[in-house]
Amino acid sequence: MWRCFTISGKRELELNEQIRDREVRVVGSDSEQLGIMSSRDALRLAAEKNLDLVKIAPTATPPVCRIMDYGKFRFEQQKKEKEARKNQRIVDIKEIRLSLNIDTNDFNTKVNHAKRFLKEGDKVKASIRFRGREMAHTNLGYEVMKRFAQVMSEFATIEKQPKLEGRSMQMFLAPLPKEKVQNKEEK
Incomplete structure (x- = not known):
């Protein structure tokens, strides 16, 4: 049996075709609930809006996916992390x-x-x-x-x-x- 463990605490979010779940709860780009649907329908809905389908809560039943611009989301995350690193002070x-x-x-x-x-x-x-x-x-x-x-x-x-x-x-x-x-x- 093959197992994969992530070494760092950060795990990458699943997006678009990587989502293999049969049913997902979909949240729209402006945080409105779109309901529970098949992952194929959710992916089609995201493609119509030229956005990505990102699984944000994989442990929920059914998993929660959000329609968003993933590149912009990653950029904002990196910007926040950089700001947090800049503001921290190491006390010797x-x-x-x-x-x-x-x-x-x-x-x-x-x-x-x-x-x-x-x-x-x-x-x-x-x-x-x-x-x-x-x-x-x-x-x-x-x-x-x-x-x-x-x-x-x-x-x-x-x-x-x-x-x-x-x-x-x-x-x-x-x-x-x-x-x-x-x-x-x-x-």
């Missing part, structure tokens, strides 16, 4: 590595990097890696993370509180909406 996660005994200037440099990442719209992952005896002083790591979060509070919200996982502590920051950042800068 940038990592800032802090240390348990970080100095003031190093801390300020890390804060400035994080501010830049947040202004670009990316999320920030702040992490501290504990080495050796530092595991006995995880509370100092929490203090560094709290200080970092406090300084970053006007640019970001804490998406995930500092959490110790194995030998590293991580915290996630998400950028504030642009309106809130502008309001804080004006004050």
